[in-house]
Amino acid sequence: MKKVLVTGATGQIGSELTLLLRENLGSAGVIAAGHIKKPDSVLRESGPFHYIDCTQIDTIAELVKKYKVDTIYHLAAVLSASAEKNLQLGWQVNVNGLYNVLEVAREYGCAVFTPSSVAIFGPSTPLQNTPQDTVQRPTTIYGVAKVAGELLCDYYFKRFGVDTRGVRYPGLISYKTPPGGGTTDYAVEIYFEAVRNKRYTCYLKEGTYLDMMYMPDALKAAVELMEADPGRLKHRNAFNVTAMSAAPETIASEIKKLIPDFAIDYQIDPLRQAIADSWPDSMDDSASRQEWDWKPEYDLQAMTRDIIQNISQMLENPS
Numbered sequence: 001m002k003k004v005l006v007t008g009a010t011g012q013i014g015s016e017l018t019l020l021l022r023e024n025l026g027s028a029g030v031i032a033a034g035h036i037k038k039p040d041s042v043l044r045e046s047g048p049f050h051y052i053d054c055t056q057i058d059t060i061a062e063l064v065k066k067y068k069v070d071t072i073y074h075l076a077a078v079l080s081a082s083a084e085k086n087l088q089l090g091w092q093v094n095v096n097g098l099y100n101v102l103e104v105a106r107e108y109g110c111a112v113f114t115p116s117s118v119a120i121f122g123p124s125t126p127l128q129n130t131p132q133d134t135v136q137r138p139t140t141i142y143g144v145a146k147v148a149g150e151l152l153c154d155y156y157f158k159r160f161g162v163d164t165r166g167v168r169y170p171g172l173i174s175y176k177t178p179p180g181g182g183t184t185d186y187a188v189e190i191y192f193e194a195v196r197n198k199r200y201t202c203y204l205k206e207g208t209y210l211d212m213m214y215m216p217d218a219l220k221a222a223v224e225l226m227e228a229d230p231g232r233l234k235h236r237n238a239f240n241v242t243a244m245s246a247a248p249e250t251i252a253s254e255i256k257k258l259i260p261d262f263a264i265d266y267q268i269d270p271l272r273q274a275i276a277d278s279w280p281d282s283m284d285d286s287a288s289r290q291e292w293d294w295k296p297e298y299d300l301q302a303m304t305r306d307i308i309q310n311i312s313q314m315l316e317n318p319s
C-alpha cells in the first residue's frame, strides 16, 4: 500500500490535495502535516494529521519513519508577497525546508513532488509564450528560492536517484482554502467579492496578464505527474503548466456575464504590481503536454461558472 506524506496540508493546495489523495489511496495511507494553522474538521477527521516544522529535519524524518512513507508532496511554502516582507522566513521555509525534505527522501527512499512557480522567471525572460527552457533571473526572493529548489531537486535526482518531480504553478484559483501572501491572490478575492458585494478593488492594474489555473487542474497536474512514466520525463522538476492567461479585466468581464452589475476598480499595490510585471504573461507548456500528456480541463469561462456557483452555495449554506 502506498504511504504518502503531504506537508503544508492546511494550505491552499494541501487542504484539497490531501483529500483527493485520501479518496484515491485510502485515508490511512495519506498523512497530512501542517505547521501552525489548525486543520478543519474534514481534514482532521479523514485521516492522520500531525504538526511538523519543515525547517526542523527531525520532525519530517520522524513521520516518514513512523508511517513508512514512500512519497512526499512537499507543499509547505511562503508565497511571493509574504516572502518579500520576511526574507529570512521565505528562505528558511522555501529553501531549507525543501533541502530537509530531500535529505529525508534520500535516506528513506521517498519520491518527492515539489511545486515550483512562474516566479522563477524574471524581467529578462521572454514574457509572452515563455519557453520551457529559457532565462531564469527572478527579481524576488521567492523566485530566487524556487530556482534554487528546482536545481536542488535536479541535483538530488542526478546525484542520489531520488525520484523528484515538480511543476511551475501559475496563480491558483480556488474557493475552499484561501491562499495567503501571493501576488496572484486577487484572482481568488475577486470571485468572493463579486458574489458577496458585486464589486472588487484590484491591487494589480488593468492589462496585467498572468498565467492562472483552477484548483482541480492543479491537483490533476500533481497527481498525473507523479504517476507519469519516468522514462518519458526530461524536465523532471520544472514543468511549465498553465490553463489560461488572464488579466483583472478579462476575469471581471467573465464575471459580468453571470453577475451583470459587478464592477471592478483599481488601487495599485506597487510591491505586488512590480512582482506581477516581472512574471510571464503566458507560458508555453508544450513540454508537459509532450512528456506526460498534460491537458487542463478548465478555461476562464468554465472556471468562472463553476467557482461562482460554488461560492454562492457556500455563502448560502455556511457549514
Ligand code: AKB
Pocket: 079, 080, 081, 116, 117, 118, 119, 142, 169, 170, 171, 172, 181, 182, 183, 184, 185
Ligand atoms: C504567488 O503569487 O506567490 C503564487 C505563485 C504564482 O507562485 N501564487
